[in-house]
Structure formats: structure tokens, C-alpha cells
Amino acid sequence: MKLSRRIKDLTATRLMMVATLMAFALMIIIGVVLAVKSEQILSGHSLWSLLGSSVWKPMKGEFGFLAFIAGTLAVTALAIVLALPPALLASIWLSEYAGERIRRLFAPVIDLLAGIPPVVYGVWGTLTLVPLISETIAPLFVDFSTGYSLLAGGVVLAIMVIPLMMGLFGELFASIPRDLREASLALGATRWETARRVVVRKALPGIVATVVLAISRAFGETIAVMMVCGNVADMPGSLFNPVYPLPALIANNYGEMMSMPDYESALMLAALILFVIIIAFNAISHAILHRLKQRIA
């Protein structure tokens, strides 16, 4: 073999390994940098007092993250609860009931909607949803709400993740062999029974993976939620109270608080918490997926 070919081959392979390792290193570096930056706040306060308290008074040196963590989880959970059933049902209808023409009409629309930037959903939320909640919905249940609330955040996020979910569900259901459905129908199952017992069951690992993706997306969404959720650091009590998710906390305060090392460090800890939750969440879902695949196969 000519030497130049060998050299080219070796350099290319090495460079590729380096690129991959760099990407590997990126995750570790992000974790380490965030941890180092949060050290200041962690050395002054115990981790338990930071995570277990909901008192947020940076000027008095009290940094309790509980309300923010609870706010993030509440908004995300609400969004998924609102988004998953309709997205799943609509995708089943599109793949199992609707004709080829309707499917072809819908696919680009869903793609387009999945591409709309978050800030646009936020704009819509402030313009339509917030007044709707404060004037029409909230008065039915509580005395007063500004409309900037957990409910508004959850609904905006739900609407954002629905196209994402439907796009992936659509691909997933399309990949399930026709034979399986026909076998089920031939045995006398109704279409719904076929969809539920055959299609959804077979697609379950993919459905779980899609939901995981949607949760990650909702969990870290900053701008759209920040525009409608009110940003008040209270524990989420009712749907009509404002919440303050972690990403919004960072976005609102970071950059301005450089003069207060404790505050800056606390915001870095907020980023670290997001980072750790995402890792844990991915690890758990990978384990679940692994078991699901084994059970179905």
C-alpha cells in the first residue's frame, strides 16, 4: 500500500476519534465547570438547606431552590399530561384510520408547526392565553389571577411539544409492519383493538423514547415559559398561581448579578441542578427502554 494512503487513513481516523472524544469531554467539562462555579454557594450553605427550603431572598443570603424545582416539575408534568393523550390519539387516527391522502396533507403541517420557534408560542401565550385565563377561566375557580400562571405555562408547553410528539409518533406507527395489523383484523379484532393491542404495544419503546424527548424539551424550555408563567418564587399551590421554573430564574437574573458572587454561584447551581436532573432522567429512561425492548422482543 502506498504510504500516503496509509498516512491519510491514520490521520483521518485519529481526527475522528479526537472529535468524538471532544464531544465526550464536553459533557464532563460542562458538569465540572458548573460544579466548580457552584462551590461558593455550596461551601456557605448545606446542600440540604439549599434544596429543601423555598425561601429565596438573595439579598439576605437565603437561597432556597425548592420552589423553583417544584415549579419546573409542575410545569413539565402539566404539559405532558395535557399533550400526551391528544397527541397519541391524533397520531393513531392519522396512521390507522385516515387515508393516505389525509396523512400526506398532515405530515408537512405537523413538521412546520414543530419548527415554529418557542418565542412565537410565548408571544401567543401572552396575547391570548394569559387574558383568557385571568378573565374567563380563573374567575370560575378562584377570586383573582393575573393569568400569568402554572396553567398558562403548562398549556403553552403542551402546545409546543404536541407537534414534536406527533411527528415522531407518525414515523413510529408507519414503521410497524402491515401484516401484524391484518393478522389482528382477520382474527376479528376491531380497528381500535388492533391499534391498542397491536400497534401501540409494538411501538411502546418508541413511545416511551418520544415522551422522554418531549419531557426533556419541556423541562428545559426557557423563553416561552418565562413569558407566561408569572415568575414568582412560590411553591406551586394552584393552577392559577404563578410559578418560577429554574430556566427562567437563570435567564432573568444571570448576567446582572455578577457583582454578587453568592448570587452568581447560586444561579450556576441552578444550571447544575438542571444538568443533573437531565442526566438522571436519561439514565432512568434508558434502563426502562432496555427492559421494554427485551420484554417485547
Add this chain to the structure above:
Amino acid sequence: MKRRITEIIMKGLMLLSVATIMMVLLYILYIVARRGLHSLSWEMVTSLPTGGYYLGKEGGIANAIVGSLMMIVAATLLSLIISLPTALCINFVMRRNGRLARSSRFMFDVLFGIPSIVYGAFGFLLMMWLGVQASLLGGTIAVALLIMPIMVRAIDEVAILVPSDLTEAVFSLGATRYEMLKVVVRQLRPGIVSATLLAVGRGIGDAATVLFTAGYTDSIPVTPYDPAATLPLAIFFQLSSPIEEVQNRAYAAALILTAMILVISFVVRALARYSRK
């Protein structure tokens, strides 16, 4: 009988879901378009903001449009340099379903899930460490970090489908691994294009990454060290203004951004269809 009723009820629920989802989403587009179209003008796209722009006087957001475009082009190139070799490495250099490849995939899943605000904050720390102010360069780095895992995953999804027959055939002709990859890349080209455009769509619309890293300015950046305005931030800032005229322009800017992204995803779809033939 009970089965018939279930069938009917479920079908009704499904139709209801489809109708609701479509109505809500189209309604969003309608609302933004209705308020935006009013203030949308050619001037807004082509001119820079003047002194009174933020008080509702004339001017445009050409600074943000150009800033966003410059940033996304640079960030996409930067991230492609890392993500293409990485995706190829996972599929063709490492053992395909070996432990190393699987743990790499897991890691990119995690990186994919990291919120954009964390990339923004990390990018900011990186800039402080390098001594760079909020600038086009800073924003580019943060956006590149955000879209890198998106690209790796998207390229990986098509690379995994390349049959091992192909690589073996190339090897059996006496090619080196580098030469084999050249063949594979040609095969993957449509997939790489759609991965890139997917990343562009996501990167150009994200506000949280550029919030601290890119700064904001009324002029078009000349050097990488100048601050750069971006469309998502232009929308966000204008919307927080108390003046209605300025708020309306936020909707117009949202419309411009949406239109840009829609064009991009149309291109993706067309390319995907074209490549299947």
C-alpha cells in the same frame, strides 16, 4: 356490542383530538399573523433601527435578521466540523453496537436534553474565561454547542441504516477506512443536509442560548468581537415594551422568524423527498 361502542367512542375521541390540535395550532399562526401583518413592511426587513425605533418611530430590524443569519451560518459550520466526524466515528470506526458506540449514543442523548439556557450560561463562562465580551463569536459558540448533539443524532439516525454490505464491499476492493468513509459520506449526503437544516431551524429560533452570549446592538456586526442582535431576542425585547406600536412589531418580527424557519423546513422536506427517489 360493548366492543362496537368502545370503537365508536374512541374514534370520536381521536377525531376530537385531531380537530382540537389543528384548530389550536392554526389559531396561533392566525393570531400572530393578524397582528404582525399590520406592522410588517419592507422597511422593517431592510433598515436598521433608528433612534426612535423603540418608541414606535421608523426603522427596522435588519440588524437582528442579519445577526441571526450570520450567527447560524457560523455556528452550523462550526458544529458540522465536530458532529460529522463524530457520527461517522460512532458508526464506522467504533464497533457498531459495541459498548463504546452505545455509551456515546447515550451521552449524545444527554447532551441533546441539556436545556439551552444551560448552554447559554456555560457559553458565557467560557467567554469570560477566554476574555471575550458578549459578541457574535460568543453567540456562535453557544449556538454551536446547542446544535452539535442535534446534528450528531440526526446524522447517526441515517448512518445506522447504511448496510454493512456496503462498507465491506468497499473494503474488499482494497480501500482504506478513510476511502470507505468517502463513499459512505456520498451515500449519506441527503441525510447530512437534512440534519444540518434541522439544526439550523432549532438554533436560529432559540433565545436562551444567545441571551447572555451574543449581546444586542442596533448595528450589523463587522468583526466577530462585535455584539450581535438576534431575532428571538428582538421579539422578546420588543414585546416587553409598554408601547403598543413596538409590541405589534414584535409580532411582525415573530412572523419574519417563523417564515424563515418555515422556508427552511420546506427545503428539508423537499430534499428528503428528492433523496428517496
